[in-house]
């Protein structure tokens with residue numbers, strides 16, 4: 001009996017000692033439940049647009065606002081995005097936000113997200129999918145509209161004039177590329193006086209834009225206009241032209257897309273002639289969608305953001321000053 005009592009006391013003391021030594025639960029573990037957990041599969045960090053988009057998401061889905069954001073940078077590779085989404089499902093996040101690299105190839109992984117009961121919000125580029133119930137909603141730009149806008153400007157300035165066009169495309173298969181290219185193709189069809197002398201993808205990066213234009217100039221190709229599907233490729237093209245002793249905006253006209261702050265400075269200085277805006281600030285929009293879903297409401301399936309465009313005549317210092325990206 002005495003022995004049993006001794007054992008009991010020893011066990012109690014041991015338990016007390018263990019409790020005292022056990023690490024205190026981390027505040028994160030304690031409060032995890034209080035956050036809305038969002039897994040965001042981002043395309044990469046290929047451009048100013050993309051970086052502004054990532055920053056916007058981080059600001060809106062911050063801990064102060066009640067979110068825990070798990071950000072995955074796919075380095076422009078769809079396979080990496082598929083792996084990231086599977087990890088999010090495994091982690092049991094509350095929402096998945098997907099900025100897709102390309103349009104095709106999402107059916108299987110989004111069916112897995114649906115089976116796990118996780119809503120998927122698509123931002124920026126679109127997806128092509130057989131069953132629309134595999135995503136909750138999409139928010140982004142009208143990329144064909146952007147391409148057509150650029151062609152309208154071209155038409156106003158170069159209709160009836162011979163024009164040799166170099167076309168730097170974005171990532172092939174991305175909605176931004178598909179839409180902007182389709183817009184230019186319509187212009188080429190309706191303007192037989194315009195000639196497409198070169199078309200190649202520059203992957204939306206400055207380095208590739210520069211490399212492609214340098215190679216063209218080294219080959220002695222002559223052209224009047226560069227239609228660059230984003231600002232970063234235009235920056236690279238401008239560097240290549242300047243290094244070859246050419247003046248952008250005079251010797252070669254440049255049309256670009258995104259209208260990020262630095263590009264607008266170049267519109268102001270006349271190096272870029274026309275820049276079609278593409279708004280990357282989707283963070284607050286996604287946050288508003290999540291809030292609706294949290295309240296049990298249904299957001300619109302597709303939302304296009306409003307956008308404009310700038311040329312040397314319409315750009316103003318106040319537009320530049322108020323540019324958030």
Ligand code: GYE
Pocket residue numbers: 046047048049050124125174176204229230231232257258278
């Ligand atoms: O134009 C480009 C970025 O999908 C709208 O991707 C986006 C495009 C943007 O890399 O700069």
